[in-house]
Amino acid sequence: MAATSDTSADIEEHEDVWVFVEQHDGEVANVTWELLSKGRDLADERGENLVALVMGENIDETDIPEQCIARGADKVLIADDPVFEPYRSDPYGEQFRHLVETHKPAIALIGGTHTGRDFAGRVAVPTHAGLTADCTELEMEDGRYEMRRPAFGGDALATIICPEHRPQMSTVRPGVFPAAEPDADRDGEIEEVEVVVDEADTMTEVLEREVGDVADITDADVVVAGGMGAEGDFEPLWELADLLDGEVAATRDAVEEGWIEPARQVGQTGKTVRPKLYIAAGISGAIQHLEGMDDSETVIAINTDPNAPIFDNADYGIVGDLHEVIPELIEYFQEN
Numbered sequence: 109m110a111a112t113s114d115t116s117a118d119i120e121e122h123e124d125v126w127v128f129v130e131q132h133d134g135e136v137a138n139v140t141w142e143l144l145s146k147g148r149d150l151a152d153e154r155g156e157n158l159v160a161l162v163m164g165e166n167i168d169e170t171d172i173p174e175q176c177i178a179r180g181a182d183k184v185l186i187a188d189d190p191v192f193e194p195y196r197s198d199p200y201g202e203q204f205r206h207l208v209e210t211h212k213p214a215i216a217l218i219g220g221t222h223t224g225r226d227f228a229g230r231v232a233v234p235t236h237a238g239l240t241a242d243c244t245e246l247e248m249e250d251g252r253y254e255m256r257r258p259a260f261g262g263d264a265l266a267t268i269i270c271p272e273h274r275p276q277m278s279t280v281r282p283g284v285f286p287a288a289e290p291d292a293d294r295d296g297e298i299e300e301v302e303v304v305v306d307e308a309d310t311m312t313e314v315l316e317r318e319v320g321d322v323a324d325i326t327d328a329d330v331v332v333a334g335g336m337g338a339e340g341d342f343e344p345l346w347e348l349a350d351l352l353d354g355e356v357a358a359t360r361d362a363v364e365e366g367w368i369e370p371a372r373q374v375g376q377t378g379k380t381v382r383p384k385l386y387i388a389a390g391i392s393g394a395i396q397h398l399e400g401m402d403d404s405e406t407v408i409a410i411n412t413d414p415n416a417p418i419f420d421n422a423d424y425g426i427v428g429d430l431h432e433v434i435p436e437l438i439e440y441f442q443e444n
């Protein structure tokens with residue numbers, strides 16, 4: 109699609125780093141806190157404000173705006189209307205587009221979740237902003253904003269810049285940035301904005317919502333991950349994960365074998381996790397896998413091969429057969 113070129117004067121009008129606050133039924137997605145932390149750093153480096161944008165109904169009955177300020181926002185914009193509940197891409201996209209055109213942010217960060225991926229394009233296309241999807245790194249480099257994301261199926265890491273258009277938009281993979289602890293003493297401004305979307309103009313209507321058992325391994329404090337060494341039997345891993353109130357994850361090879369669903373794949377072409385505890389069972393430790401878990405707080409590796417590279421990235425290593433070691437761990441945790 110041909111985009112109109114902004115002039116440098118237009119570009120200079122754009123300032124501030126925006127973060128889209130993803131909330132469903134008043135519950136904020138963790139990626140929002142991660143983006144506010146990263147956004148805070150970017151805003152500080154640029155000498156600009158960090159602005160959080162919340163859309164929904166009766167937001168003032170929640171503590172979401174205050175939480176956003178505690179997590180780093182200088183200002184919270186609220187678009188409050190029944191049209192935003194439940195989530196639909198057209199009202200969200202249209203309201204965000206309007207705010208981009210009237211408020212002119214320089215950078216807009218959106219979680220690379222189902223929701224974020226769904227509506228971000230509805231903002232990027234009409235504003236000619238362009239959109240870098242699924243970013244894993246965001247940096248200011250000599251005053252220039254650089255977005256990085258895996259390319260060519262994960263074989264390369266592409267650096268993308270946006271010299272001619274604003275805002276510089278990214279969807280960002282959940283789990284890649286740590287979320288800073290909230291600081292309840294931070295000050296910030298809360299502003300309700302005009303809602304420009306009308307129910308009559310929306311093209312979609314939600315008739316029914318069925319929430320399935322969708323795994324979110326990125327939110328889990330404990331991840332028990334299995335690889336080819338599990339030889340198709342993930343049952344002990346599920347049992348251990350249940351005991352530890354955790355989630356089960358896997359390597360790409362295990363996913364490709366069909367032993368577990370793709371939503372649970374960790375790594376360069378899967379998800380990024382940073383749990384308190386990552387148990388890697390029957391996983392060799394390929395670089396593409398490590399990329400998705402090497403920020404875990406504590407890693408325990410279980411592998412029959414004492415020379416498996418995963419041990420170089422583990423805090424504790426157990427050389428042994430996972431089919432013997434995991435049942436022993438289960439027994440231990442059941443008793444203690």
Ligand code: FAD
Nearest residue numbers: 335336337359360375376377378390391392397411412430
């Ligand atoms: P293997 O490498 O086969 O390792 C199995 C391990 O199990 C071995 O170390 C073995 O000693 C051990 N073992 C065997 N039996 C037992 C037992 N009974 N008990 C304990 N240990 C045992 N991989 C990902 O995981 N995520 C990605 O996102 C990803 N993206 C990729 C992108 C690209 C472009 C490419 C080229 C590859 C990607 N891969 C990814 C694949 C990656 O390179 C590895 O092939 C994969 O991670 C290996 O999976 P694995 O550790 O399960 O299997």
